[in-house]
Amino acid sequence: MIAKRIIPCLDVKNGRVVKGVNFQGLSDVSSPVELARYYSDCGADELVFYDITASAEGRALFTDILTETAATVFIPLTVGGGINTVEDFDRVLKCGADKVSVNSGAIRDPSLIRQAAERYGDQCVVLSVDAKRVDGTFHVFAKGGREDTGMDAIQWIRAGVQNGAGEIVLNSIDTDGVKGGFDLEMLQAVCEVVDVPVIASGGAGRAEHFVTLFETLPKVDAGLAASIFHFGEVSIPELKRTLASRGIPMRLV
Amino acid sequence: MIAIVDYGVGNLFSLTCSLRAVGAEAAVTGDPAVLEKADKIILPGVGAFGDAAALLRRNGLDKTVTRLAGQGKPLLGICLGMQLLFDYSTEYGHHEGLGLIPGSIQPIRPVVPAGYKVPHIGWNALHFPRPHPLFRYLTEGDCVYFVHSFYGTDCAAHTIATAEYGPELTAAVAKDNVWGVQFHPEKSGKVGLNILRAFCEEVGVC
Numbered sequence: 001m002i003a004k005r006i007i008p009c010l011d012v013k014n015g016r017v018v019k020g021v022n023f024q025g026l027s028d029v030s031s032p033v034e035l036a037r038y039y040s041d042c043g044a045d046e047l048v049f050y051d052i053t054a055s056a057e058g059r060a061l062f063t064d065i066l067t068e069t070a071a072t073v074f075i076p077l078t079v080g081g082g083i084n085t086v087e088d089f090d091r092v093l094k095c096g097a098d099k100v101s102v103n104s105g106a107i108r109d110p111s112l113i114r115q116a117a118e119r120y121g122d123q124c125v126v127l128s129v130d131a132k133r134v135d136g137t138f139h140v141f142a143k144g145g146r147e148d149t150g151m152d153a154i155q156w157i158r159a160g161v162q163n164g165a166g167e168i169v170l171n172s173i174d175t176d177g178v179k180g181g182f183d184l185e186m187l188q189a190v191c192e193v194v195d196v197p198v199i200a201s202g203g204a205g206r207a208e209h210f211v212t213l214f215e216t217l218p219k220v221d222a223g224l225a226a227s228i229f230h231f232g233e234v235s236i237p238e239l240k241r242t243l244a245s246r247g248i249p250m251r252l253v
Numbered sequence: 254m255i256a257i258v259d260y261g262v263g264n265l266f267s268l269t270c271s272l273r274a275v276g277a278e279a280a281v282t283g284d285p286a287v288l289e290k291a292d293k294i295i296l297p298g299v300g301a302f303g304d305a306a307a308l309l310r311r312n313g314l315d316k317t318v319t320r321l322a323g324q325g326k327p328l329l330g331i332c333l334g335m336q337l338l339f340d341y342s343t344e345y346g347h348h349e350g351l352g353l354i355p356g357s358i359q360p361i362r363p364v365v366p367a368g369y370k371v372p373h374i375g376w377n378a379l380h381f382p383r384p385h386p387l388f389r390y391l392t393e394g395d396c397v398y399f400v401h402s403f404y405g406t407d408c409a410a411h412t413i414a415t416a417e418y419g420p421e422l423t424a425a426v427a428k429d430n431v432w433g434v435q436f437h438p439e440k441s442g443k444v445g446l447n448i449l450r451a452f453c454e455e456v457g458v459c
Contacts, residue, residue, distance in 0.1 A: 001417055003376040003396055040442060045376055071270040075442050076398060096266050098440065121300065123372050123400050166372075195370055221375065251376040251396035253442065 003251040004214050004243065005045035005222035006236055007199065008229040010035060012081075013052050015061030017230075036069045036077075039229070042236040043253040044075065048101070048169075048224065051081030063095045070096020080128055084108065089116050093124070101126040101169060106160065107142050107149060117164025122196075127165035129153055131186060132173035138186055145173045154189055161194045168194060169224065171201040179205025179228070182213045187220055197221035204228055207239045214248045255453065256291035258318065258334075259283040260308045263299035268331070271439040275450040285317040293452070294318060294326060298333030302342040302358060302403070305333055306350060319351050327430045328353070329387075329452050335426065335433030336403065344403050353431045356408030361401070365419040372402040377416040377424075377436075385413040385427055386455050387434075390447035397424070397434075397441040397448075404435065 011018045016030040036047050049069070051062045059082065070077060079092040080101030089100050100120075106112050106127060117125045130145040131138045131153035138153035157168055170190050172183030182203045191198055200213055201224040210223045228234045237253075244250040255272055257265055259281045272279035272295075280287060288294055296318060298305050309315045322328045330338045339350045342358035350358070362371050376396040381388055399416065405423035414425035414434075425434045432452070438445035 001377070002373070003378075005375060067266075070267055072274070074267065074271050074274070074439055074445055076440050093264060094266075096264075098267075123374055166374075197370060197374065253444075 001249045002221070003045065003249045004220075005199075006043070006210070006240060006243075007046045007048055007078075007222050007224040008039050008044050008236070009048040009050055009201075009224050009226045011050050011052050011226065012062055012065065014055075014058040015053075015065050018052065032065045033068045033072065035230075036073045039236065040073045040075050041253075043240055043251070044236055045222070045251055046076045046078060047073070048078045048080065049097075050101075051079070053082070063091060066092060066095040066097060078126055080126070085112070086115050086119060089120060089124075093120065099124055099126050099167065101128045103128040103130065104142050107140065107151075110159070110163070113160055113163040113165050117166070122164045122166035125165050126167045126169060127157065127160040128169040128171065129157055129160075130171050130173055133186075138189065141173060145171075145176075153186075154193055157190055158193045161196050165196065167197045167199065169199045169201055172203060175203030176201075178203055181205065181209040182223070184213070184216050187213075187217055191217060191219040199224050201225070204234070207234055207242045210239060210243060211246050211248070214243065215246070254278045254280055254291050255293045255295060256288050257281045257295045257297060258288065258309075258314060260305070260312050260314050262305045262308060262333070263297055265297055268295070268297055268439040271446060271449055272453070275446050275453055277449070277453045283312055283314065285314065288314075288317050288321060291326070294321060294328045295452075296328060296330045296334035296337060298331070298337060300333060302333065302336055302344040302350075303346060303348040306337060306342075306348050309337065315351060319353065322351075322353055322431050325430050327452070327455060328432065330431075330433035331439075332401065332435060332437055335435050336405065338426070338431060338433045339405055339408070342403065354405070354408060354411055354426050354428050354433060356405050356411070356426075358403045359406045361404050361418070361422065364422075369419055372400055373404075373416075373418050373422065374400045376441075377418065379414045379416060379424055380421065381414055382412060385425075387425065387427065387432055387448060387451050388414065389451050391444060395444045397436040397438065397444055399424075399436045401435055405433075
């Protein structure tokens, strides 16, 4: 049986991890390479590197650290941020990414999903969606969650999968940062319309939220979080042991 | 030296780095002379079986690999590289493989229960029907990373590992000096490195 995945997400700007990281024993807490190695040793099942750099120089730094990470960390790496063209896919895949996550780039050009899926395979294309409740429905938001596109999130995700997205990251803006648990209602609505892996993002505050996620929604494949891992509020080895003890299939290292 | 066969399919960066991480000297090459000199050969691969088999033939590397395997040189196929070791595949038609492992490659979809997602992608536990040196550092239930929509069948006599996904799917095969793994050891953390380490350490025909 496939294990449920626990995925830390690292925001990288100009080659450094942003948002403070609070770990004992790491000599350089803002080094993406060191942090990636640390998480891999802790049992993270996959890593997401999210490039929030705006400049070309920052982009180059990002691909450098990606290469360095892929050379020393041997678990799947997903890369997102600034992916607007098939050439962007090519750029990060060559540096060792296994999967590429598109968000705003696919909103601007929905054909990007199909183009990338045809060239690299569905399993390589992750559609990342920031969604929020508006008048009783879920809307897709762009620009890091600041702009309502007016698009229905469920329809957008269904179309994305039909076009070749092999995996969905659903980030609920409503629950993001609240630390009150994942957005089970929104996740369920997505799980009902797609048959590709769904990764839950936004809202995790403690281990019990992951237990509730996987027990309530068996179709969800993974839980993603950032700051609760970075600040040590939830330890990945403890989290995985807790989940395993509750009968959730886990990869224990 | 371990030669990674480069025939124009997939990215060999992680595989090369993971071999170096276990202390092996690895060379990515499409040169038959280098394959000839290598102590061991790894046949990687991603993508569609037919395209990969055609690329291997176009370069004449199919004959080199088959001949060297026949002479007893250790050969490890990874993912699509494992599938290429079989007699044939039914992925988008009928495509001949290298015929080094008896059996065929068939789609997963018809054999897994409804509701199971295809591709079979993610971390899954290995089960070992018989001991094999490739897994000497592993224990039953260790997880490795899979990404595939097709799998090896009619190969029970040579199956050395399976993974449960509804039925038990073929996860690794071995026949004399020819070994293959369906999963990605180069993406399977420490467990994966221990598999590569075992392959690197193995001397000659087992």
